[in-house]
Amino acid sequence: MKIEFYRHNIGPRERKNIHQVLNSIFITTADETRKFELAFSQYLRVRHTLAVSSCTAALHLCLLALGIEEGDEVITTPLTFVATANSIIHAGARPVLVDVEPGTGLIDPVQIEKNITRRTKAIMPVHLFGVMCDMKSIRRIADKHRLKIIEDSAHCIEGRRDGIRPGQLSDAACFSFYATKNITCGEGGAVSTNNPRLAEKLNILRLHGIDKDAYSRYTKGYKHWDMKILGWKYNISDILSCLLLPQLERIEELWKRRSSLYDYYIRSLQGIAGIDFLEIPPRTRSAYHLFTILINNRDRAIQYLQNRGVSVAINYVPIHLLTYYRKNFGYTKGSFPNAERIGSKVLSIPFYPKINNQERKFVVESIKKFLTT
Numbered sequence: 001m002k003i004e005f006y007r008h009n010i011g012p013r014e015r016k017n018i019h020q021v022l023n024s025i026f027i028t029t030a031d032e033t034r035k036f037e038l039a040f041s042q043y044l045r046v047r048h049t050l051a052v053s054s055c056t057a058a059l060h061l062c063l064l065a066l067g068i069e070e071g072d073e074v075i076t077t078p079l080t081f082v083a084t085a086n087s088i089i090h091a092g093a094r095p096v097l098v099d100v101e102p103g104t105g106l107i108d109p110v111q112i113e114k115n116i117t118r119r120t121k122a123i124m125p126v127h128l129f130g131v132m133c134d135m136k137s138i139r140r141i142a143d144k145h146r147l148k149i150i151e152d153s154a155h156c157i158e159g160r161r162d163g164i165r166p167g168q169l170s171d172a173a174c175f176s177f178y179a180t181k182n183i184t185c186g187e188g189g190a191v192s193t194n195n196p197r198l199a200e201k202l203n204i205l206r207l208h209g210i211d212k213d214a215y216s217r218y219t220k221g222y223k224h225w226d227m228k229i230l231g232w233k234y235n236i237s238d239i240l241s242c243l244l245l246p247q248l249e250r251i252e253e254l255w256k257r258r259s260s261l262y263d264y265y266i267r268s269l270q271g272i273a274g275i276d277f278l279e280i281p282p283r284t285r286s287a288y289h290l291f292t293i294l295i296n297n298r299d300r301a302i303q304y305l306q307n308r309g310v311s312v313a314i315n316y317v318p319i320h321l322l323t324y325y326r327k328n329f330g331y332t333k334g335s336f337p338n339a340e341r342i343g344s345k346v347l348s349i350p351f352y353p354k355i356n357n358q359e360r361k362f363v364v365e366s367i368k369k370f371l372t373t
């Protein structure tokens, strides 16, 4: 038995779209991207979406567009993928990591407030594994201290908390369509925002800073254009973005299948000595992006499961323990005890709609076997 960590859901409609784009004249950012942006905004109930080349690019552009620069501090979590904090460094600012809540693994609003200084300009919460952070509390803190909020929503398109969706209480939310995310085109990302001025700025920044994008330059005949600010090359090609709309149309159906897989795993694994789960807070609908258990002897479990053909991943080794962050920011073991305790036990197991009953049973039995041998 070989159980992949992830299998995508690209099907006949996506393949047909790709053929259509390849047969068209203009294969970079054009109609397919715009159609997706509109549909994504409608799904999230947010006014504007701009598709870009990755979530990392989206986070970086939001920081720039919101005026975050050298000397500024941005508060985020150590329990995330490096892209989150790297984007802050790309913008010239300093990532200030603060510890997570022990039960959920999400950034702790109390720790955010404790670590605000005169230099703090923004908060970058991460909706880990699909579970939204406490956005109401984070919004209150941001209002009190006049801070921006940029959500790293790479794990969370379908999630809600206290009736709020990503992009609704922040300045902007950033999404990923990387190869293992809930909807994917291999590489891609998006920013959603309710702020039309921010959306306009992001639109200019994602294509060099020039005031007309390539599409309207060519389709509407040549027009002179100007560049007033320095932007980046972060647009996405229609060859990729055309894969997203069909998946977005199935997003709730895919979510339901992960939701029942989540229930199956919880039912089958809870109460077993040596395993624990992160909490999902009340009034929260997880996007069910990853299924991550906390397991004793985690590194031995990785070996054991991989030897049986069950692919696993670690989300995450807390980033303050990585060489670059230790060296440049002086973090050490012990800096963030909650993130470290969780990070030493996390193990993500195969979790996607295409897993069949035999496979999911094999995953559960393998974990049980590991814990009893």
Ligand SMILES: *Cc1c(COP(=O)(O)O)cnc(C)c1O
Binding pocket: 053, 054, 055, 056, 057, 080, 081, 083, 084, 126, 152, 154, 155, 175, 176, 177, 178, 188, 189
């Ligand atoms: C995947 C991921 C990113 C980066 O997404 P890209 O589209 O690959 O740039 C950022 N943050 C988190 C939490 C992620 O899981």
